[in-house]
Amino acid sequence: MPSSSKGSWILVGVLLVAAAAPCLAVPLYAKEAPTLAGFPFYFWFQLVLIPCSVLFTTIAYFVAKAAFRRDRDAAGRPWKEAGQ
Amino acid sequence: MSAVAVSVFAFLFLLVTILGFSAARWRRAKSMDNLDEWGLGGRGFGTFVAWFLIGGDLYTAYTFIAVPATLFAGSAVGFFAVPYTILVYPIIFAFLPKLWSVSHKHGFVTPADFVTGRYGSKSLGLVVALTGLLATMPYIALQLVGMEVVLEVMGLQSDSSNWFIRDLPLFIAFAVLAAYTYSSGLRAPALIAFVKDSLIYIVIIVAIIYIPSQLGGWGNIFDAVQNGFDTFNSENADAIAAGDAAPKALFPAAAAGQWAYASLALGSALALFMYPHSITGVLSTRSRTVIRRNAALLPAYSFLLGLLALLGFVALAAGVMVGDPPNPQLAIPQLFEDQFPAWFAGVAYAAVIIGALVPAAIMSIAAANLWTRNIYKAYLKPDATPQDEARQAKIVSLIVKFGALLFVLALSKSYAINLQLLGGVWILQTLPAIVVGLYTRWFHRWAVLAGWAVGMAYGTIVAYGVSSPTQEHFGGPLAPFPGTETPIYIALTAFLLNLIVVVVLTPILRALNVPDGEDATSPEDYSVDAGDEGVVEELSSTTEVR
Numbered sequence: 001m002p003s004s005s006k007g008s009w010i011l012v013g014v015l016l017v018a019a020a021a022p023c024l025a026v027p028l029y030a031k032e033a034p035t036l037a038g039f040p041f042y043f044w045f046q047l048v049l050i051p052c053s054v055l056f057t058t059i060a061y062f063v064a065k066a067a068f069r070r071d072r073d074a075a076g077r078p079w080k081e082a083g084q
Numbered sequence: 085m086s087a088v089a090v091s092v093f094a095f096l097f098l099l100v101t102i103l104g105f106s107a108a109r110w111r112r113a114k115s116m117d118n119l120d121e122w123g124l125g126g127r128g129f130g131t132f133v134a135w136f137l138i139g140g141d142l143y144t145a146y147t148f149i150a151v152p153a154t155l156f157a158g159s160a161v162g163f164f165a166v167p168y169t170i171l172v173y174p175i176i177f178a179f180l181p182k183l184w185s186v187s188h189k190h191g192f193v194t195p196a197d198f199v200t201g202r203y204g205s206k207s208l209g210l211v212v213a214l215t216g217l218l219a220t221m222p223y224i225a226l227q228l229v230g231m232e233v234v235l236e237v238m239g240l241q242s243d244s245s246n247w248f249i250r251d252l253p254l255f256i257a258f259a260v261l262a263a264y265t266y267s268s269g270l271r272a273p274a275l276i277a278f279v280k281d282s283l284i285y286i287v288i289i290v291a292i293i294y295i296p297s298q299l300g301g302w303g304n305i306f307d308a309v310q311n312g313f314d315t316f317n318s319e320n321a322d323a324i325a326a327g328d329a330a331p332k333a334l335f336p337a338a339a340a341g342q343w344a345y346a347s348l349a350l351g352s353a354l355a356l357f358m359y360p361h362s363i364t365g366v367l368s369t370r371s372r373t374v375i376r377r378n379a380a381l382l383p384a385y386s387f388l389l390g391l392l393a394l395l396g397f398v399a400l401a402a403g404v405m406v407g408d409p410p411n412p413q414l415a416i417p418q419l420f421e422d423q424f425p426a427w428f429a430g431v432a433y434a435a436v437i438i439g440a441l442v443p444a445a446i447m448s449i450a451a452a453n454l455w456t457r458n459i460y461k462a463y464l465k466p467d468a469t470p471q472d473e474a475r476q477a478k479i480v481s482l483i484v485k486f487g488a489l490l491f492v493l494a495l496s497k498s499y500a501i502n503l504q505l506l507g508g509v510w511i512l513q514t515l516p517a518i519v520v521g522l523y524t525r526w527f528h529r530w531a532v533l534a535g536w537a538v539g540m541a542y543g544t545i546v547a548y549g550v551s552s553p554t555q556e557h558f559g560g561p562l563a564p565f566p567g568t569e570t571p572i573y574i575a576l577t578a579f580l581l582n583l584i585v586v587v588v589l590t591p592i593l594r595a596l597n598v599p600d601g602e603d604a605t606s607p608e609d610y611s612v613d614a615g616d617e618g619v620v621e622e623l624s625s626t627t628e629v630r
Contacts, residue, residue: 016174023167024350026342030335038303042335043394046166050386053170057177058380064177065373068611077616 004074008067012060019056023049090238092430093437096283097257100276100438104264107271118470119193122269123453123477124368127188131374131381133274137446138365138378139385140277142172142356144223145230145440148284148392153412155396158313158332160341164348165393169386171353177379180357181372182522182610188367189609189616194450195363196458199517203529204601206462211536212514213458216360219511220451222503223359224488227440227447229413229501231257232492234436237417251493257437258444262485265445266478270368273445280442283435285388287420291398291432292391295423299401308401310334328553334397344562344571351576355512358519360450361443371614395419444485452481502558509543509561509575516586522610529601531589539582546574 022028029045036044072078111126120127129137147165154162183198192198196216200209231254240253264272296302313332323329336342356362369375399415404422406414420432456477461468468476517532552559562571594600 013178016178020171020174023170024346026336026346027339030337030342030345035303035306038301038306040306040334043163043390046163046170047387047390049170050166050383050390053173054380054383057173057383060174060177061376061380064376068372068613071611072613 005067005070008063008070012064012067015056015060015063019053019060022052086426086429088426089430089433090240092427093238093434096279096431096434097437100279100441101260101264103275103279104261104268104272107264107268107275110271110275117474119453119456119473119477120191122474123193123449123456124364125270125274127368128370129274129368129374130370131377134365134369134374134378135381136277136281137270137274137368138362139382140273140280140439140442141361141365141446142169142382142443143284143385143389143439144227144443145234145436146223146226147389148436148439149230149233149413149416150226151389151393152396152399152416155393156399156406156415157396157412158316159330160333160336161345161348162396163335163390163393164345164352166386166390167346167349168352168356169383169389171349172356173379173383175353176357176366176382177376179519179522180366180375180379183363183518184366184369184372184375185612186522186605186609188614189612190605193367194360194454194457195358195514195518196454199514199521200458200462201604202521202525203517203532204603205529205533208517208529208533208601209458209462211533212517213454215510215514215536215540216358216454217451219507220360220447220454221484221488221491222501222507223361224444224447224451224484225492226501226504227444228254228258228489228492231437231440233411233413234417234433237414237421238433254493255489257441258485258489261441261445262448262482265448265481265485269478270364270446270449273442273449274368276438276445277442280435280438283431284439287428287432287435288388288392288395290424290428291395291420295395295398295402295419298423299398305397305401306334309397312400330553340570343565344573347573347576348561351512351573351579352508354515354579355508355575358511358514360454361447364446364450364453373613444488448481448484448488449477451484452477455480505558505561506544506547509547509578510540512575512579513539513543513582515579516583525603526590527586528590528593528598530598531586531593534589535582535584535586538585539578542581543574543578546578550574 023046030042032040032042034041039047111128125137151162151165183195186192186202187198190197190201192201194213194216196209196213199212200206203209232251235251235253268275296305299305299308313334317324317331320329324331333341336345357366366375369378395416396412399419402419402423404415404418406412406418417433417436420429424432456473460476461473465472513536516527516535520527521532546563547561548557550559550561550563551557561573561575563574563577564570565572565577
């Protein structure tokens with residue numbers, strides 16, 4: 001792995017941890033209030049975590065894609081645009 | 085039994101049957117006589133197909149029945165399915181592209197193929213394959229349990245005491261599934277997954293909007309459930325204190341329950357992608373990018389699952405009756421029966437039954453791949469041609485399905501549920517071999533084997549010893565973490581023990597100069613992508629469907 005992309009891969013790791021870790025901190029959200037549209041905090045908070053996790057994973061996807069290409073350029077290996 | 089509901093159901097079932105058989109011609113290959121085609125659908129699925137296929141694979145009919153059932157039954161930790169699916173995708177993102185690369189480079193079809201190549205050990209590969217088979221079989225059986233409860237609510241099970249007559253509809257559904265899996269391979273569930281997921285989405289979205297509005301909104305539902313639980317807990321205070329009944333709660337308020345919750349989510353998420361059928365779905369994709377993109381897109385299902393889980397509370401608030409003795413697994417189909425007009429109930433039943441067919445097909449294909457590659461070819465017939473492999477896998481996929489069917493019908497359902505619980509514990513013990521193996525070859529192959537054996541033995545014994553108010557053995561997935569009172573998911577404890585054994589034994593075996601197998605892979609293999617030398621983009625397809 002060339003040094004130029006090392007930072008990017010660390011960022012990918014940080015983003016993935018940010019996507020995964022909050023749902024493990026159960027004591028932070030295992031409470032009734034505040035409710036939202038009738039949902040206790042516990043339930044709506046975890047449902048909101050899903051799009052947040054998607055956001056972090058999506059950013060990680062773009063960072064990883066760019067880093068992967070830089071790595072392959074540096075190694076003189078081709079990459080191509082993947083289809084749909 | 086409503087004639088309208090049954091007709092709608094029969095129509096949708098017929099539709100997927102036709103799709104299943106015609107799938108053999110979809111993305112037509114020059115020849116289906118090899119495992120890359122039959123067992124991995126040509127390894128060329130793009131983001132769109134993969135999204136449906138992997139989603140259809142992970143969110144099974146049993147999930148749709150069992151997850152709301154645990155909330156219905158008042159288990160405070162039942163909602164762990166949501167953090168579990170949140171955790172799954174970053175894990176996929178991190179390690180599966182590596183597995184994809186090395187598998188494409190070397191033509192690996194199963195996770196056990198990779199382990200064999202990486203550690204130069206056929207026995208380690210065999211152990212991973214056997215664990216996969218052991219864990220997958222009860223999972224297929226559970227899909228049948230999911231189908232059975234829907235057929236029961238639909239009134240399609242006759243009262244006959246003869247088990248063959250009683251379950252004839254189940255037999256027919258399964259025979260049809262077996263036939264098109266045999267002829268179309270992985271293409272069949274891939275195509276049917278479109279119908280499955282569309283139906284499931286429609287049903288759940290309608291259910292979570294329509295039914296709560298009939299019951300006075302979500303606030304009312306949560307209040308009604310909380311009141312019901314409070315009443316239960318005060319009426320059964322003595323039994324709860326004596327350990328003869330479990331207290332009911334909306335969510336885990338105490339630290340012990342929170343540890344259980346987080347450990348179930350983490351352990352299940354780590355285990356999920358050790359299951360052979362999940363890896364089959366991932367290896368059928370066209371490129372690394374498809375996997376990572378899907379890791380960002382698949383959580384749409386998690387949202388669905390979270391809402392679906394809450395339908396367990398909706399069923400409680402709606403006062404759904406689930407028989408005597410109560411069977412919480414009937415809650416969701418019975419809720420549909422009670423609340424939906426007959427024609428839409430038919431759609432909902434079809435969604436669950438088709439939701440069982442897709443994963444059952446993928447699981448039987450994955451099991452057949454494991455048998456063929458890691459037992460038949462590795463031990464019984466090393467000179468097997470690709471045609472032999474495909475023939476063998478097709479027959480085994482039939483045997484696996486009928487084995488699961490007999491299992492559920494002839495033995496008791498609780499066996500299947502107990503074994504599924506054990507399956508999760510067992511399959512996680514292959515993680516050091518597979519996932520750690522993707523990053524480093526530091527582990528000694530015999531240390532990995534020893535760690536696996538210790539994890540399997542510990543997990544099985546501890547799970548056997550767990551009793552619940554209703555069961556003497558295999559009473560639940562939780563046991564106190566050694567040296568503490570805190571309940572933790574058994575699979576996770578066994579996995580930690582497994583890792584400790586591997587880490588301690590590796591330097592010892594190295595110091596003793598015990599031969600470590602030859603690694604068939606090289607570091608570059610872990611980052612190859614479609615288009616690289618030796619990595620065929622799409623094996624053989626005359627049509628492009630994107």
